[in-house]
Amino acid sequence: MSTEKQRPQRLRRRLFDILERDLPGDHIADAVHYFLIATVLLSVTGAVLATVPSLALREKWWFHWGEFTALVAFTVEYGARLWVAPEHPLRRQLPPLVARAHYAVTVPALIDLAAILPWLISLTTELDVHALLVLRLVRFLKLARYSSGFNALYLAVRRERYALLSCFIILCAGVLIAATAMYLTERDVQPDKFGSIPEAMWWAITTLTTVGYGDVVPVTTSGRVIGALTMVSGLVMLALPIAIIASSFSEVIAKHNFVVTFSMISRLPPFSDLDAPVLGDILPLLNSRSFDRGHQVVRRGESTAHLFVVLQGRLEMEGETGFRALGPGDVFGLLPGHTKASPVPVRAVVKSKILAIEENELHMLALRHPAVIGRLSAAARDRDADDTG
Secondary structure: OHHHHHHHHHHHHHHHHHHHOOOOOOHHHHHHHHHHHHHHHHHHHHHHHOOOHHHOHHHOHHHHHHHHHHHHHHHHHHHHHHHHHHHOOOOOOOOHHHHHHHHHOOHHHHHHHHHHHHHHHHHHOOOOHHHHHHHHHHHHHHHHHOOHHHHHHHHHHHHOHHHHHHHHHHHHHHHHHHHHHHHHHHOOOOHHHHOOHHHHHHHHHHHHOOOOOOOOOOOOHHHHHHHHHHHHHHHHHHHHHHHHHHHHHHHHHHHEOOOOOHHHHHOOHHHOOOOHHHHHHHHHHOEEEEEOOOOEEEOOOOOOOEEEEEEEOOEEEEEOOEEEEEOOOOEEEOOOOOOOOOOOOEEEOOOEEEEEEEHHHHHHHHHHOHHHHHHHHHHHHHHHHHHHO
């Protein structure tokens, strides 16, 4: 009886692994992953081309069958993700219904729902499903789940959210000042366009953002001087957020060769069975690196200020007693409170993925979660004990 009860849970766990594509070498997960990407691209392309009257795609039977197939695939995916939601490391401690409710209100789940919403509405109402074209194009956002570029951009914006908020406040202040100055200067000359500060704000925002529609322009000399100053100020105000996002995005790309998820790290022995808040604190500290076969992770005599955890693949460490193999979950490198020993060379035997934590962030982790550092130290001691044994 217990085996029968465990069977649905094992099936749910397996389906979760397939949808998340976190297990290395899982060809079924890879096939599902690329099938969903291809379905999204074909569906969005069809939705766009369907608006071209000369193509008359809506009259083609194969177009309707393709649309129906995509909707069935997206519906099955949405239902499957709801079912496996309790398997996520952040929701494993919650009752299944609560875990599914928490997942249903996340941004990825809402995007998945919006992708199938036109079909659901057409089944229950007489509304023309083609009128919901905008919702059909939302399917393109589903690619964010599969794209490391989207994730890198999200991390870059999230890291600099306070700086970007400051830039937005500065932009609002610039709009208000420019609109007020133009209102005082042009209100008597162009009362229909600058008769109030809110009306003048339209000119201010189009000028500061360098769009310049030309529908509203100053005609007085002082107004033109204010307009010139506003244009120059707009270049500075736009350059600030662009530079902030570009710098942050470049840094994120340099630190992350691939996306690291909660499911990935929760499978590693040093991080298994950790509470969701602890995993949430650890995840931003992890820098991801990929190494091809034969590449050196640590060179002989090279000073390293990182702690490394093997995520995938196999590495080879040269020690005093010979070579030792390192696999998923093995720890090497720097640990807080440990004397910095002379680094030993480590190279990738096969293509491998490694997680790294910088020294300063490692010390912060030791202060906030000493138990995690204890696990990492224990893993390193076990490795050294095996090496000497």
